[in-house]
Amino acid sequence: MYGFNVERINLKDEDGVKEVRGFLQSFQLLLDDNVDYTIVIRQNGEIKATCSKSKNVFKCFAVSDDLRGTGVSAILMGAVADKLFEEGTYHSFIFTKVENIDIFTSLGYKLIHKIEKVALLESGIYDISQYLKRLQLEYNIDGATMKSAIVMNCNPFTLGHRYLIEEAARQSTEVLVFIVEEDKSSFPFIHRYNMVKEGVSHLNNVRVIKGGEYIISEATFPTYFLRRKDEILKAYTTLDASVFGRYFCKTLNITKRFIGEEPYCEVTNAYNDALKEVLPTYGVEVIEVKRRALMGEVISASKVRKLIVEGKIGDIKHIVPSSTWEFLNTKIGKEIMGRIKFSHAPH
Template sequence: MDGLKMEIIDLCNLAERKNVEIFLSGFDLDYEKDIDYTLVLKDEKGIVATCSKAKNILKCFAISPNLQGEGITATLITNLIDKLFSEGIYHSFIFTKPENVDIFTSLGFKLLYTAKKVALLENGIYDIHSYLKKLIKKYDINTDKPRSALVMNCNPFTNGHRYLIEKASEVSDEVLVFIVEENKSLFPFEDRYNLVKEGTRDLKNVKVIPGGEYIISSATFPSYFLRKEDDKLNSYTSIDAGIFAMYFCKMLNINERFVGEEPYCKVTNAYNEALLEELKNFGIKLSIVPRKAIDGDVISASKVRQLIKANDIKNIKGLVPKETFDFLNSKKGKEIVEKIKVSESPH
């Protein structure tokens, strides 16, 4: 560390960002757009090490080869954790290459899952096991009883979503419906969650549960939100699907997962394919249900958003449950409708 100086990058300074991008490119790493904090170590010639974070996700670690093994990783991690603590964040994830797992486990991180090109680890005041134990208690889940599960975004909740839940409900003793909690959709999580909960209240064997940090989140599956089709997609889908199979299915006694057939979105289709492979490795069944259609046209949340954008609210009525239609005509719903009219989201 002698002769090295640590600096915080000014993210608004394009030249400083570019220098980090160039340094990372030498390690086959991208400087990702969601980064909100970056540290660099410099010598007299420039950057020799860097690390960044996006909320509670630590990423983009790189250290010059001649300085590796000098304890610099520990210094960078310590400074990032201090930054998280100053923001009131006490649980974090880190993406790294599989060959670097031992470095981070030696610093207190726990390995969650390893895919072909990337590993995900976590650190903090709780872990996935304690998280699931609290979930079991809060939602009164009898783990002696087998059940099925679905994971949905519901942006917004449609008759297609309701149809899929009904199909699972008809053949399962109990169904857990996890609603993606990441707030990167046009309809906020609280509203999506409440619409599904109210819209399935009559299905007595269905429990609607927040997805949390371990299901299709920026930590486990960032490509879901970015809708990117790059070489990272297979790794991200494998991590998210593997975590669900290894931890959720095992601890919650889930023996079957339902998904809707996906003829349009390549990212969701890739996710379903990875899910099939990962669940098979753990002896979990994946049931793919054909989408509900009207006159040959499948019902989708994107179709509903298109109609909203076209200000064609009346034709939405047949595509969504009463709870969703009533919400769209409420004060809060109308505010969201106005936002959709000027800015459409891919998810």
């Protein structure tokens, strides 16, 4: 009808990327650094619409006013969806401005949650409610028992993490420990998960659970449409806390969320503040536990990584559980430590 042609942008082409960034800037949007696929629609050589994705998350979506109502949104979404199908992915998310909700619901997306500026939607072969039902079956979670929850990255698992879990176990009938599944950390998820699972096996009322796509997923960080860092952080932490309260706490009967005191990390501290603000509105008590210290210094995963960089491997043994220490001494553990030593990544 309108004869639109979809063009893929080579993300290694600086000029092409710069052109997309310029178009997005006119909408007060940013092009995320982590996008892996970007398409545009042009008229007379000028970009008039664009959409990108990062893994299974649609983002950086914009359509010029003169093309609204022409079906171009469906063309963009369909083209990116085709790419996901090629990759064998059949479930996707969209982070967008609240004013775009109607566009995406008309294309079959379902709203998960919205806050003041941010909306999270999904589409695919399952939704968050079905995911949680599957989680209950997989981990044999009884919906009748009141539970506590902890969300951890454990990069790697330390005595500080174990102390927090033990405190929650002491104060609770049952504790669900969700390990962040996003593989953006120095220690891959499967190893972090196993370190924790083995490290708390002595606690009969603790279940260690894979965090999945709905808890602290780096791929869904909405940097592309909020410019100021404090806005980005506030939006992400508030939305994550809201999804956890609205869906996880309600379905799994979680009445308490334990968090560790955070004196150093700005992001974790902001996340804790959001949990304290949001979760009580869902009837969930947030309990902050003072961090465990050794010789006056707080035990943290960042301290472990710092010791690795400094080559002080022997000092690590005093601040990690045996499950972590044993893993660090495996072939894979030594390879990971070798990469950390020469990496400048914060995680």
